[in-house]
Amino acid sequence: MSAPTATLLISCPDQQGLVAKIAHFIATHHGNIIHADHHTDFTNQLFLSRLEWSLEGFQLSRSQIGTQFSELAESLRANWQLHFSDCKPRMSIWVSKQDHCLLDLLWRQQAGDLPVEIPLIISNHDTLQPIAEQFNIDFYHLPINKESKARQEKQQLALLKQYNIDLVVLAKYMQILSPQFIAAFSSTINIHHSFLPAFPGANPYQRAYKRGVKIIGATAHYVTEELDEGPIIEQEVVRVSHRDSSDEFIRKGKDVERSALARAVRLHLQNRVLVYNHRTVVFD
Known part of the structure; x- marks a missing residue:
């Protein structure tokens, strides 16, 4: 079976460098991004993104991911959700x-x-x-x-x-x-x-x-x-x-x-x- 993954869904005001900032957060903690999809709504100047990465080797615990990402999210004025692939709804x-x-x-x-x-x-x-x-x-x-x-x-x-x-x-x-x-x-x-x-x-x-x-x-x-x-x-x-x-x-x-x-x-x-x-x- 493949390793469990984490997924971030993000929406925030559009600005330069958003993809790099979010990807840097994951890479800093040794996360391997396996899916990334982004969209910019130019009419509303809104950036929307889905990033999924493997938790194998990721250095943050599940409880720490949300706590630490919230600091970045606040600076981006972002709404966000965090999900884990092995948590069955x-x-x-x-x-x-x-x-x-x-x-x-x-x-x-x-x-x-x-x-x-x-x-x-x-x-x-x-x-x-x-x-x-x-x-x-x-x-x-x-x-x-x-x-x-x-x-x-x-x-x-x-x-x-x-x-x-x-x-x-x-x-x-x-x-x-x-x-x-x-x-x-x-x-x-x-x-x-x-x-x-x-x-x-x-x-x-x-x-x-x-x-x-x-x-x-x-x-x-x-x-x-x-x-x-x-x-x-x-x-x-x-x-x-x-x-x-x-x-x-x-x-x-x-x-x-x-x-x-x-x-x-x-x-x-x-x-x-x-x-x-x-x-x-x-x-x-």
């Missing part, structure tokens, strides 16, 4: 009645394609509980209506804390999260069944069919208070034609939903997504 999948995205994520995780633990599935219906049992994952059925929403979201937050969840994936979870929930737990990815910003909200395939569109798609994005307006991580499209019925739109759409969501989750888990100014840089 814990993910909860939320669903309603459709199983295609849930099964796809579970199969990929089981095959080793997604470096994550999945100890918890939450649903507002009990339809997919047999799938959770098949994969030996704890399942909680929390029905939601207007009167119970606040109470059930408190229970959901309690479960996320109980299971030490780092990431929630809404895999066709047909409920809108409240601003209070999002403020309490912001690391959430949703799959929307249209090529945003076209057709946000409910029934996008039916609306696309009525408009006679020639391309439909799916969008994986981070969840924010504004419905279907969160920073976009991944999108995929497929061609349709006048010969396709609305049911065929849905069938084709499910294929792109699966792949777009899986890629977005993988990119997030690999620490390749940096959010800024309500958009993302994806270091793929």
